[in-house]
Amino acid sequence: MSLRTLPLLFINLGGEMVYILDQRLKAQVIPDEKAKKVLHDIVSTMFNRRFMDELFKPQELYSKKGLRTVFDRLAHASIMRLNTASMDKLYDLMTMAFKYQVAMSLTPRDVLLVTLNHIDAIQSFVAESPVISGHVDNVYQLLITNYGKLSIGEFQLIRQTLLNFFQDMHIRVSIFLKDKVQNSNGRFAISTAGMVPYGSEPPGIIRMFSTEGEHVKTASFPSGGNYTYSMQQGSIELQGNRCTQLGTNMYAMNKPFETTISVPAPQQPMSMDKNSQNPLAKAELNLLAQLIGTLDEKAAASSEFRLNLFRTDEEEEQAQALRPADLHAQVIQIDARCGGMDGELAKIMGDMKVVEQAGTANSSKGDDLLNLMDSTQ
Amino acid sequence: MKYCDYPSRSLMVMACQRGIQVYDADGSVMLYWHSLVPPSSDEVSASFARGISTFQDCMLCIGTDSGNILIFDVPTRGANIVLREMLKGHTAPISCLFNKEDLLGSGDDSGKVVVWQHDVDSNSIQVLTTIDIQGSPCSSVLLWEELVIVAYASGLIRVFNVLGRLHAEVAAHARWITAMDVAPATGLVLSVSEDSFAKIWQLKSEDTVEIEHKASECVQDVQLCGCRFTSVNGSSFCVTGYDLAEVICFAAK
Numbered sequence: 262m263s264l265r266t267l268p269l270l271f272i273n274l275g276g277e278m279v280y281i282l283d284q285r286l287k288a289q290v291i292p293d294e295k296a297k298k299v300l301h302d303i304v305s306t307m308f309n310r311r312f313m314d315e316l317f318k319p320q321e322l323y324s325k326k327g328l329r330t331v332f333d334r335l336a337h338a339s340i341m342r343l344n345t346a347s348m349d350k351l352y353d354l355m356t357m358a359f360k361y362q363v364a365m366s367l368t369p370r371d372v373l374l375v376t377l378n379h380i381d382a383i384q385s386f387v388a389e390s391p392v393i394s395g396h397v398d399n400v401y402q403l404l405i406t407n408y409g410k411l412s413i414g415e416f417q418l419i420r421q422t423l424l425n426f427f428q429d430m431h432i433r434v435s436i437f438l439k440d441k442v443q444n445s446n447g448r449f450a451i452s453t454a455g456m457v458p459y460g461s462e463p464p465g466i467i468r469m470f471s472t473e474g475e476h477v478k479t480a481s482f483p484s485g486g487n488y489t490y491s492m493q494q495g496s497i498e499l500q501g502n503r504c505t506q507l508g509t510n511m512y513a514m515n516k517p518f519e520t521t522i523s524v525p526a527p528q529q530p531m532s533m534d535k536n537s538q539n540p541l542a543k544a545e546l547n548l549l550a551q552l553i554g555t556l557d558e559k560a561a562a563s564s565e566f567r568l569n570l571f572r573t574d575e576e577e578e579q580a581q582a583l584r585p586a587d588l589h590a591q592v593i594q595i596d597a598r599c600g601g602m603d604g605e606l607a608k609i610m611g612d613m614k615v616v617e618q619a620g621t622a623n624s625s626k627g628d629d630l631l632n633l634m635d636s637t638q
Numbered sequence: 639m640k641y642c643d644y645p646s647r648s649l650m651v652m653a654c655q656r657g658i659q660v661y662d663a664d665g666s667v668m669l670y671w672h673s674l675v676p677p678s679s680d681e682v683s684a685s686f687a688r689g690i691s692t693f694q695d696c697m698l699c700i701g702t703d704s705g706n707i708l709i710f711d712v713p714t715r716g717a718n719i720v721l722r723e724m725l726k727g728h729t730a731p732i733s734c735l736f737n738k739e740d741l742l743g744s745g746d747d748s749g750k751v752v753v754w755q756h757d758v759d760s761n762s763i764q765v766l767t768t769i770d771i772q773g774s775p776c777s778s779v780l781l782w783e784e785l786v787i788v789a790y791a792s793g794l795i796r797v798f799n800v801l802g803r804l805h806a807e808v809a810a811h812a813r814w815i816t817a818m819d820v821a822p823a824t825g826l827v828l829s830v831s832e833d834s835f836a837k838i839w840q841l842k843s844e845d846t847v848e849i850e851h852k853a854s855e856c857v858q859d860v861q862l863c864g865c866r867f868t869s870v871n872g873s874s875f876c877v878t879g880y881d882l883a884e885v886i887c888f889a890a891k
Contacts, residue, residue, distance in 0.1 A: 414730065431881075451859045453834070460774075464811055465809060466809045467806060469846075469847075
């Protein structure tokens with residue numbers, strides 16, 4: 262499995278989160294100023310330079326629980342509050358959307374184009390803030406440096422690592438069901454028509470060669486589908502044409518989206534998995550916790566609002582009631598006292614302050630969050 | 639993972655991140671472990687093993703991400719598996735291996751294919767042919783009669799002879815070809831792809847070398863990842879797919 266997968270997973274899921282939150286903020290008619298603050302806070306935390314530098318180091322993927330915790334905290338990086346049912350729904354939508362984008366990529370390299378589509382869109386959400394915009398540019402440069410010259414084989418390994426991570430997730434998303442992109446059994450529809458990857462040939466031709474190497478005979482056969490050539494290769498330039506719709510904002514058309522779990526998943530035993538032993542993963546989660554912190558309480562009390570991922574409060578309450586009780590107890594055990602923590606990273610964390618705009622969080626409140634993340638069982 | 643059948647035993651071999659594990663036939667006892675990284679290293683390593691094949695009924699071949707192919711001697715019984723040599727013919731990660739008698743075919747992520755030959759007298763393995771067509775990773779390689787059949791990530795299948803001459807090229811699939819198999823008795827070739835199709839081809843190698851399309855099966859909405867003929871003459875086969883818990887079997891009417 263590839264060790265370069267984590268940044269792509271994090272950035273793309275973060276991008277989907279921003280799309281969904283933007284749509285819900287509009288649907289709930291949250292005042293512009295508050296909505297903007299939420300998105301700006303989340304993007305600036307997500308793309309914090311130190312955190313990105315750590316993220317881009319070669320490492321294994323976080324566990325599913327670990328990644329879910331990261332996004333739980335990220336979603337609460339601002340004045341917005343989500344209850345657990347809404348957070349579940351947000352995460353389900355994010356993961357199924359990215360799974361779809363990875364599975365349907367024409368070529369493995371398209372995973373990079375999907376990421377750049379997300380980056381392009383995030384840039385447009387934060388264009389008013391030069392500081393945050395600078396962070397997004399920095400991430401674009403990191404992506405090009407780290408992924409711009411990878412071979413097809415390396416991209417396929419990354420894509421397989423991602424598909425492995427998403428294996429057996431079959432949550433039905435109404436926006437996908439409506440567009441016939443997903444079947445009622447949760448599987449994505451694979452079309453037998455459309456473009457072949459750039460540089461490939463539509464199936465249906467057999468060419469025979471003589472002993473001298475000359476092309477002497479051509480035969481054709483039914484390809485079973487209806488395929489055409491790709492005319493252009495997606496560009497990774499800053500303003501380039503990505504040539505794929507995967508990774509663009511599918512909620513921009515204001516369609517409603519619901520999720521239903523297609524098959525009740527058997528409850529997994531809540532054991533420590535190997536990634537919670539990974540010192541780098543723990544250190545990064547701690548760093549993120551420090552960056553997010555909690556808001557100055559006075560400011561928070563007046564600005565906080567609750568976002569609902571469902572259509573009505575009643576729906577949300579019903580979903581909350583249906584959640585299995587023991588899910589509330591799922592906390593990642595992260596022991597920051599262990600000696601495995603990287604000394605360099607501890608020094609970075611000690612120096613960290615989130616100073617983007619006046620009145621935002623600083624790390625003194627981060628301890629509360631750290632305590633939350635260290636469970637006592 | 640692959641079951642490797644030898645005249646006197648079967649082994650279950652797993653090519654993993656960081657190393658290779660060899661088990662007995664029912665997977666209950668680990669007989670041998672080969673690490674691709676130095677044992678003292680705790681650091682994250684990108685090394686992996688990929689591509690497994692028997693060779694000449696007494697050796698085990700495993701490809702690695704460095705491009706080297708590890709050759710192990712396998713005894714008729716017991717756990718005394720020994721690394722005998724490393725074949726260095728590739729610089730890109732190995733993607734697939736295939737053995738037929740004294741020939742071993744290897745493909746890599748750059749698109750290069752090497753055919754190796756084992757000389758029984760000198761007990762040495764040498765390069766017979768190199769087929770270096772860059773541009774698209776080689777995802778599967780087969781050997782049948784005097785032919786080398788190579789599947790590529792671009793959806794192409796090419797048929798060469800063992801000396802490297804190109805006989806035919808097929809635009810076979812619309813996506814990455816993930817696996818192939820051959821029925822040695824009849825020259826039927828099976829290819830599966832992420833485009834959800836399984837296709838059957840007939841190879842002919844009498845006067846001229848030809849390849850002909852025989853059948854296509856679409857497994858709706860499934861990106862196929864693996865395939866195998868389940869009969870020697872190729873009249874039945876099975877496929878597997880991403881996110882699919884079932885193995886789907888087909889048989890000729």
